[in-house]
Amino acid sequence: MRKYDPVTLGILWDKLASMADEVYTSFCRTSFTPLVREAFDAIASLFDGQGRLLAQANFGPPSFIGTLPQTLQIFLKKFPKETWNPGDIIATNDPWLGTGHLNDLSMVRPVFHKDKLVAFTGTVNHLPDVGGRLWSTMASEVYEEGLRLPPCKILEGGEPNEVIFDIIQNNIRIVDQVMGDIRSAITANHVGEALMIEFLEEYRIEDLDALTEAILNTSEEVMKEKIRQIPNGTYIYDFNTEGIKEPIKIVCRIDVGDDEIMVDFEGTSKALDRGINVPLIYTTSYSRYAVKCVVSPTLPNNDGSIKPIIISAPEGCILNAPPPSPVAGRHVIGHFAPLAVWGALAKAVPDRVLADTGLITMAQFTGDDGRGKRFSIPLFSMGGMGARPDDDGVDTMAVPTNVSNISYEVLEDFTLSCLLTEKRELIMDSGGPGRFRGGLGQEILVKNLSPRPVIVSFMARNTEYPPKGFHGGLPGTN
Structure with a gap:
């Protein structure tokens, strides 16, 4: 060879x-x-x-x-x-x-x-x-x-x-x-x-x-060497977030060994009959990503770098929902998987982990552009990124995903000026206070200028449970 x-x-x-x-x-x-x-x-x-x-x-x-x-x-x-x-x-x-x-x-x-x-x-x-x-x-x-x-x-x-x-x-x-x-x-x-x-x-x-x-x-060898720099042990982090009728509990246990990290979500709430369930393939992807962000963020992503990271979740829980569970909004809960991983790892390496993030709210606009042609376009509203160990969180930053927002000029042009963005501004003091504050969220106002109806579907988080601060930092707003 x-x-x-x-x-x-x-x-x-x-x-x-x-x-x-x-x-x-x-x-x-x-x-x-x-x-x-x-x-x-x-x-x-x-x-x-x-x-x-x-x-x-x-x-x-x-x-x-x-x-x-x-x-x-x-x-x-x-x-x-x-x-x-x-x-x-x-x-x-x-x-x-x-x-x-x-x-x-x-x-x-x-x-x-x-x-x-x-x-x-x-x-x-x-x-x-x-x-x-x-x-x-x-x-x-x-x-x-x-x-x-x-x-x-x-x-x-x-x-x-x-x-x-x-x-x-x-x-x-x-x-x-x-x-x-x-x-x-x-x-x-x-x-x-x-x-x-x-x-x-x-x-x-x-x-x-x-x-x-x-x-x-x-x-793989670089990743294992980086894992050896994390103190061996078991680290557990759990929290509640809003559900459909009652809160959803996310439990994350991380076992750090000499050259591997095992992440398990035993104890997490069961799957529901609404489309916020998460297939295991998505949970696995985001959990590996979260570990890599902390352990070796600059190492290129490939099958070798993720091999020492093992993910599991009990079948039937909301982070391992089987077919035919509804899953259209799997990100609504799925984005909490990396937050849970970071919360657990913050107990092992507090100087490497940012605080909870404001996540993103998604609004899907569907309607008629006036020429008999339908449109369907999403708008991503980014919350503030959690405070970093050595700096404030970034305002309106998509974390843990990294999609960009669709510009408002494109939104208006795409719908033939059916939709007009009247306002987009930072929400002052929305980041959690602390030695370093969380990033600010934003307020967006979109108006339908046409006589035709526009259907809007929202998928949002952190409406009841605000992003948490770490190491004495206070929560952000919800």
């Missing part, structure tokens, strides 16, 4: 990361919707021929970055490597196999070099509509929430599977945007394939096995 010296390894590693960035940029520039083009609610990743994560773009939600490697392994179980052909693309939006709800489409394309499957490219993006109920938490089962696409070849040998495309088009409200973004994702994966082949030929690499082993082994 080919060996790589540290300098060559660094060059090739950086090259893979820049390739992932290029795939991501291609996707954003060709997207039909503000969700990808403005909010950057998408990711791009590169994998070796065994489906092991090698590199990711420097942008995109941590949830997608963590779920896609799990999704690809599920694809490979259903579609063994020998059943993949050049030009194939396999996709799914199944919440338990993808990103935790139906609104995101996970897509993977194989890369063949000299007639051998040597790599995969992959993308995930948030679709503006998947049919069913409008995006909300009101469903009692996943069947109400929209079209559920099992893992399937939407492209075979480079040709669209017209049956699958027809099924999608006949189950959604805004066909041009949804199908446009699906085709943008297909194109982005084609760009990834071309870049990977060019990479292999430029550096005369027959396959990625040796390079993968070098990258993953290096990453």
Whole structure:
């Protein structure tokens, strides 16, 4: 097996990361919707021929970055490597196999070099509509929430599977945007394939096995070394947050060993009959991300860096809800998983963890633009980031996700001035007081100028339980 010296390894590693960035940029520039083009609610990743994560773009939600490697392994179980052909693309939006709800489409394309499957490219993006109920938490089962696409070849040998495309088009409200973004994702994966082949030929690499082993082994050893800097022990953090009829309890236990960290959510409240349940794949992704933020935030994300981080949650709890639980608003509770991890780790390494965050409120506007054409566009209102150990929290910052807000000019233009943003301002003194205060939240006022009705669905948190301060800091406002 080919060996790589540290300098060559660094060059090739950086090259893979820049390739992932290029795939991501291609996707954003060709997207039909503000969700990808403005909010950057998408990711791009590169994998070796065994489906092991090698590199990711420097942008995109941590949830997608963590779920896609799990999704690809599920694809490979259903579609063994020998059943993949050049030009194939396999996709799914199944919440338990993808990103935790139906609104995101996970897509993977194989890369063949000299007639051998040597790599995969992959993308995930948030679709503006998947049919069913409008995006909300009101469903009692996943069947109400929209079209559920099992893992399937939407492209075979480079040709669209017209049956699958027809099924999608006949189950959604805004066909041009949804199908446009699906085709943008297909194109982005084609760009990834071309870049990977060019990479292999430029550096005369027959396959990625040796390079993968070098990258993953290096990453795993660095992560284990960083874990050894955390005091061994058991750290438990629990709290309540608002539920549907009664509070939801989140319990997080972290066991830090010599070279691994185990996170368990035993004791967390049971799943509910409303769409705030969280599939385990989403909980796992965000919990690994939270651990990595504290233990080794600058280490590139790949299968090696996450290997020493083990996540579990009892089946049937709200952080491991089985089908057919409703999950459209899985982020409403799912975003508390990393907060619970940080709360537990704050007891071990208090100088590395920020206080509770104000999270984000989502408002989905759906209506008619006046030309008989429907629109559906989300607005993300970011709360303040929790205070840092050595500085104030950042105002209106999306934590733990990192999506951007859709600009208000785009919101108004996208709806043909049906909606007007009258106000967006910081809420003074909304951050929790302390040696370092929490970031400020914001107030947004949007007005419907047209005589046509606009349906608005809200998904919010921290309305009853404000973000907590750590180490004597006071809570923020709710």
